[in-house]
Amino acid sequence: MKYKALVLVILIGLVQSCQKNPAPEPYGPIPSERQLAWHDIEYYGFVHFNMNTFTNKEWGDGSEKPSQFNPSELDTRQWVKTMKEAGMKGVILTAKHHDGFCLWPSKYTEHSVKNSPWKDGQGDVVKDLSEACKEFGLKMGVYLSPWDRNHAEYGKPEYVTYFHNQLRELLTNYGDIFEVWFDGANGGSGYYGGANESRKIDNKTYYQWDKAISIVRELQPNAVIFGDGGPGVRWVGNEEGWANETNWSLLKRNEVYPGYQKYKELRSGHEDGTHWVPAECDVSIRPGWYYHPAEDSQVKSLEHLVDIYYQSVGRNASLLLNLPVDYRGLVHEKDVEQLMALKAQITKDFSENIADGLIVTATNARGNSATFGAGNVNDGNDETYWATDDETKEASVTLEFKEPTEVNRIVLEEYIPLGQRVKTFDVEAEVDGTWLSIDSQTTIGDKRILRFDTVKASKIRVNIKAKAAITISNIELYRAPNLLTQPKVKRSKDGEVTMSVADKNIEIYYTVDGTPPTSNSIKYDKPFIADAPINLNIIAHNPENKEQTNALKVNYDVSKKKWKVVEVSSGKIENAGKVIDGNKNSAWVISKSENSTDEIVIDLGKEYDLKGFTFMPMPGRGHSPHGTVTHYEFLVSVNNATWKHVANGEFGNIKNNPIEQVVPFIKVKGRYIKMKTLKVSDDNPVMAMAEIGIITK
Ligand code: FUL
Numbered sequence: 001m002k003y004k005a006l007v008l009v010i011l012i013g014l015v016q017s018c019q020k021n022p023a024p025e026p027y028g029p030i031p032s033e034r035q036l037a038w039h040d041i042e043y044y045g046f047v048h049f050n051m052n053t054f055t056n057k058e059w060g061d062g063s064e065k066p067s068q069f070n071p072s073e074l075d076t077r078q079w080v081k082t083m084k085e086a087g088m089k090g091v092i093l094t095a096k097h098h099d100g101f102c103l104w105p106s107k108y109t110e111h112s113v114k115n116s117p118w119k120d121g122q123g124d125v126v127k128d129l130s131e132a133c134k135e136f137g138l139k140m141g142v143y144l145s146p147w148d149r150n151h152a153e154y155g156k157p158e159y160v161t162y163f164h165n166q167l168r169e170l171l172t173n174y175g176d177i178f179e180v181w182f183d184g185a186n187g188g189s190g191y192y193g194g195a196n197e198s199r200k201i202d203n204k205t206y207y208q209w210d211k212a213i214s215i216v217r218e219l220q221p222n223a224v225i226f227g228d229g230g231p232g233v234r235w236v237g238n239e240e241g242w243a244n245e246t247n248w249s250l251l252k253r254n255e256v257y258p259g260y261q262k263y264k265e266l267r268s269g270h271e272d273g274t275h276w277v278p279a280e281c282d283v284s285i286r287p288g289w290y291y292h293p294a295e296d297s298q299v300k301s302l303e304h305l306v307d308i309y310y311q312s313v314g315r316n317a318s319l320l321l322n323l324p325v326d327y328r329g330l331v332h333e334k335d336v337e338q339l340m341a342l343k344a345q346i347t348k349d350f351s352e353n354i355a356d357g358l359i360v361t362a363t364n365a366r367g368n369s370a371t372f373g374a375g376n377v378n379d380g381n382d383e384t385y386w387a388t389d390d391e392t393k394e395a396s397v398t399l400e401f402k403e404p405t406e407v408n409r410i411v412l413e414e415y416i417p418l419g420q421r422v423k424t425f426d427v428e429a430e431v432d433g434t435w436l437s438i439d440s441q442t443t444i445g446d447k448r449i450l451r452f453d454t455v456k457a458s459k460i461r462v463n464i465k466a467k468a469a470i471t472i473s474n475i476e477l478y479r480a481p482n483l484l485t486q487p488k489v490k491r492s493k494d495g496e497v498t499m500s501v502a503d504k505n506i507e508i509y510y511t512v513d514g515t516p517p518t519s520n521s522i523k524y525d526k527p528f529i530a531d532a533p534i535n536l537n538i539i540a541h542n543p544e545n546k547e548q549t550n551a552l553k554v555n556y557d558v559s560k561k562k563w564k565v566v567e568v569s570s571g572k573i574e575n576a577g578k579v580i581d582g583n584k585n586s587a588w589v590i591s592k593s594e595n596s597t598d599e600i601v602i603d604l605g606k607e608y609d610l611k612g613f614t615f616m617p618m619p620g621r622g623h624s625p626h627g628t629v630t631h632y633e634f635l636v637s638v639n640n641a642t643w644k645h646v647a648n649g650e651f652g653n654i655k656n657n658p659i660e661q662v663v664p665f666i667k668v669k670g671r672y673i674k675m676k677t678l679k680v681s682d683d684n685p686v687m688a689m690a691e692i693g694i695i696t697k
Pocket of ligand 1: 058059184282289
């Protein structure tokens with residue numbers, strides 16, 4: 001409850017200024033009360049749900065019709081309940097995205113839910129969400145896109161009045177709002193009431209930001225405003241969910257504006273910043289922000305989500321994790337499953353704070369007093385803190401275990417109501433009487449979490465250098481369990497098989513004879529060559545508690561070591577090697593020849609009994625701009641001169657579900673294979689293919 005802390009600081013300060021040991025003066029920019037309240041929220045949900053959900057797009061151009069918005073089972077309670085169970089404390093909804101469609105019945109436009117078939121035009125998604133938030137105790141925020149590709153007057157002053165009016169509506173009619181989200185994407189082509197043209201605006205002046213901010217202050221004084229440069233909370237300079245390790249909550253705010261060119265600076269903030277503007281990491285649980293059925297198989301893995309958590313919340317930023325609500329109007333089952341897996345893992349990682357009750361000492365404590373003594377770092381109270389004398393900007397704090405104890409996480413928090421001060425710190429562990437270096441880092445801020453290899457330590461020491469007197473409110477220590485995840489396996493063109501898991505304390509075992517693997521099977525310790533066909537059955541095993549994953553079955557046919565692309569009908573032959581490089585994530589992208597079929601010929605290096613082929617389309621984002629092969633013909637030859645037709649047909653649903661296709665055919669001898677592209681999805685002039693393989697077994 002740090003916002004209470006500000007009041008407390010003032011009170012304590014007043015009392016102590018009459019005593020011998022006054023509290024340190026604030027140093028540099030400090031957070032406002034609403035920013036302190038925001039810091040406590042830490043992890044919250046983003047919902048991208050709007051017109052794009054129904055058009056399967058990421059950005060609509062504004063020409064969509066309200067009649068297209070028609071969720072069949074919209075249930076904001078399901079969203080909020082899911083988020084609550086996932087440990088989130090708030091939610092921000094795309095009330096209006098760049099295409100201009102409004103999820104509430106705005107009285108200033110016809111382009112809204114009121115003209116949609118959903119609830120016969122009587123619905124209001126923002127209202128439904130605010131009620132669900134009240135019921136489950138989550139905070140609500142709104143995303144209102146300044147750019148509006150639907151509005152006829154976008155670019156003129158009339159639109160700005162409209163934008164401000166909409167902001168008023170959202171901040172008046174839906175209860176408390178904790179964050180107002182203004183996107184940096186601005187101006188460009190659009191429908192604009194039928195004009196279908198490109199319009200440019202000046203990001204810094206067009207929207208009259210001063211006025212927009214004063215509307216927020218007037219109607220929702222506790223709401224923080226998000227933008228590239230804040231003013232309340234800043235974008236972190238990527239949409240991948242990470243802040244830099246060095247992360248100042250400070251920013252030269254007057255230099256940053258929406259669409260700021262040097263946005264990469266936002267990943268660290270500015271050490272010499274003029275204002276308190278902490279970072280928020282926005283990232284989607286899937287590749288896209290909006291729901292695309294093709295991405296049902298691309299929900300982020302548990303280890304990826306865990307990394308995101310540690311690289312945002314653990315690096316002095318907040319985590320705004322997006323859930324692309326689907327066209328039923330529900331958070332998809334796969335997303336729910338991963339959210340709960342993340343919640344379970346984070347709960348396990350931080351289940352028992354082993355710093356509780358330890359004796360803590362420091363090389364300096366302000367005025368030698370208990371008020372600012374080292375014991376404040378593990379008293380479970382965020383409002384008390386260890387502080388050094390004003391002239392002591394370097395000091396160490398030591399936590400002593402009663403007996404050697406395993407530890408692999410440390411959480412550190414500065415007392416930010418007095419500013420962000422720590423420039424560098426390093427962590428050491430005393431193991432068998434010797435001090436070992438664990439990590440050397442830079443900033444701390446509101447919260448910093450370090451993960452490190454498990455050590456059995458008798459003491460943990462943190463050596464800190466700060467810009468002014470050190471003020472640390474909290475230190476926690478944990479022994480997080482190993483992270484058990486499915487192994488990842490790949491084989492290179494040369495036949496080298498590599499297996500990996502996220503946590504290096506997890507073991508991998510496999511069989512090659514079809515039997516179920518156990519911890520007595522072959523133990524994987526380094527990459528190996530498998531040129532001939534191989535059927536792998538793989539498990540990850542946690543030696544800590546003997547738990548193991550379900551077996552992962554991976555079948556490889558002959559390796560592609562001697563394969564060569566010998567002919568392509570369009571594009572450069574050098575680039576075509578990507579379809580036989582063994583990497584499903586690299587694709588060959590070509591402009592399709594007009595009025596003719598494209599073909600590729602591959603030399604397998606020797607003759608095989610061929611029984612079928614495999615085809616992996618472009619994986620990646622479902623809304624990839626490239627097309628992929630939907631109709632094909634496949635031919636085989638022993639001499640690259642006479643060809644035998646072996647298969648043709650359609651890869652059903654390949655666009656929406658871009659997974660590997662397996663096509664068996666009647667056994668035939670061949671050294672050369674030819675694939676012809678008869679049709680590309682959406683007749684896209686550019687097509688991509690990731691991998692072609694053969695079946696010999
Ligand atoms: C971006 C927007 O253009 C995306 O569509 C999305 O809303 C993301 C959160 O911000 O800048």
